[in-house]
Amino acid sequence: MSVENHTPFPALAFRQYNMAGDMMGVVVARGTFKLTKDGPLRLADEQYPLVMSDTYEGDPHETPQVACTDLAPFKPGTDITFIGAAFAPGGQPQSSWTCALKVGPVAKRLRVHGPRLWRAKTRKTWRGLINRAHEDALDGWELTPGEPVSHVPLDWRLAFGGRTAEDTLEANPLGIGLVDEARFKEQAEWRAPQIELEDQPIRSIRDRPQPAGFAPISPFWKDRAALAGTYDDDWVASRHPLLPHDFDYSFWQAAPHDQITEPWLEGHEPFELTNLLPGFESLKGSLPGLALQVSIDQGTGAQSGLMVLDGVHFDMRPGVGRVFMTWRTAFRWPERRGVPVLSFTAQRETV
Incomplete structure (x- = not known):
């Protein structure tokens, strides 16, 4: 559905039932940014479109997810994800080294090996x-x-x-x-x-550590699938088309659990990438400090509310090299009256 958009970011509105059966309107926006050294992310000249479905390198059962759908109705926190490679310090081949991703309160270190x-x-x-x-x-x-080796794909x-x-x-x-x-x-x-x-080295073939990575997790993998709820005959008879009572909205969080921050990031937090970019053992910067709001008049006067930042995705694959940020908000929209208006704001308000 269309949005009256006063930002450079692609945006979309759609409707979906919530757990209580109310018809909600959801507005999502996606911004594309470039890295800068020791400064805030810079708006990219080319804004990538919204991602309409989960995207994989190839067969979803044989290749990893590279982008997750922007059509999620709600995320309880901010996903922080990274796709790319770890690069050996100094550019010289090594058998093992560490790399790290830090954004606001989220900090995670990996050890990679040839x-x-x-x-x-x-x-x-x-x-x-x-x-x-x-x-x-x-x-x-x-x-x-x-x-x-000089680098290890993450x-x-x-x-x-x-x-x-x-x-x-x-x-x-x-x-x-x-x-x-x-x-x-x-x-x-x-x-x-x-x-x-880094703090859980694998020493035995009988070790069963949590898989380590910075990238998004597929929705049918165990950690997310366990949150999707129960779709059985009782659900069909008494609940459909609403989500099951045991559905958890954390299902829509695509990041590993230790890369999700609740409450949401505000959008100005510092970040640091360690051994994640060729030629930079450490690159520091910050999120751009933007705030977005949506307003709508459904016939009773305009109401507005701040969108939440629920995704920060570093896609450092060759040919991409961009950071994607997603904002989202929801509001009651039972009769689809009015057109959502998207704009920048410095105010925190409630619909």
């Missing part, structure tokens, strides 16, 4: 003298050092997770690091995770 392996250790057994099928026995697994496919014939990590089905020990004779080497939380 390609490394879980390698089976075996020993000879006396049973092999009788039956060669039992000559070798498994004597544990060693983790090889990472190969020296990709869920390089974090802990994945699938084997016996196991699937639903929190990150794209990842690596699961080992099928029973197959050690036919496969003595398995890829080990290249990305981990």
Whole structure:
């Protein structure tokens, strides 16, 4: 639906029921910005359009999500996400180093490694003298050092997770690091995770850490799917088309849980990217300090309210190199009267 837009940002209005069954109007706006060193984000000349559906590199079940839909009705907090790579300090290939993302109160550090392996250790057994099928026995697994590299893609496919014939990590089905020990004779080497939380190093094939990354999480992965509610026969009979009673609006938060800040960011917070940009071991800046409001006259006089900043997404992939910010607000709109008016404001008001 159209919005009377007095900003440079693409914006859209749509209607959706809330949990109580009220028809709500939702307005979302998306701004595109460029990084500046030691300064606020700068408005980009080209404003990217709204994202109308979740976007993936390819098959959603085989590739990571690169952008999440802007058509979410409500987010309880601000998502802070980053897509790109970690770059070795000084530009010289290294086997391992740390990188960090900090925006306002959110601070997270990862350790990245060059390609490394879980390698089976075996020993000879006396049973092999009788039956060669039992000559070798498994004597544990060693983790090889990472190969020296100049950068590591911050990709869920390089974090802990994945699938084997016996196991699937639903929190990150794209990842690596699961080992099928029973197959050690036919496969003595398995890829080990290249990305981990700095304070949770992976030391054993039996470790089950939370997958580590800065990127968005797919809605059908465990951490988000668990918030979607129960869609059963009882829901169809007594609740449809409303959301289930056990639906949690945090489902719409696409960031890892430790990259969500509640309440929302105000939009002027400082940020720091450490070893996340080529040629910059540390780049500091701040959000641009913009505030947006929506006003609407539904026949009883104009009412206005501040939009909340519920998304800050650093997309540092080659050819993109932009920061995207999303703002959102909702209001009762039972009869679709009036046209939402979007504008800048310095005031905090309530619809």
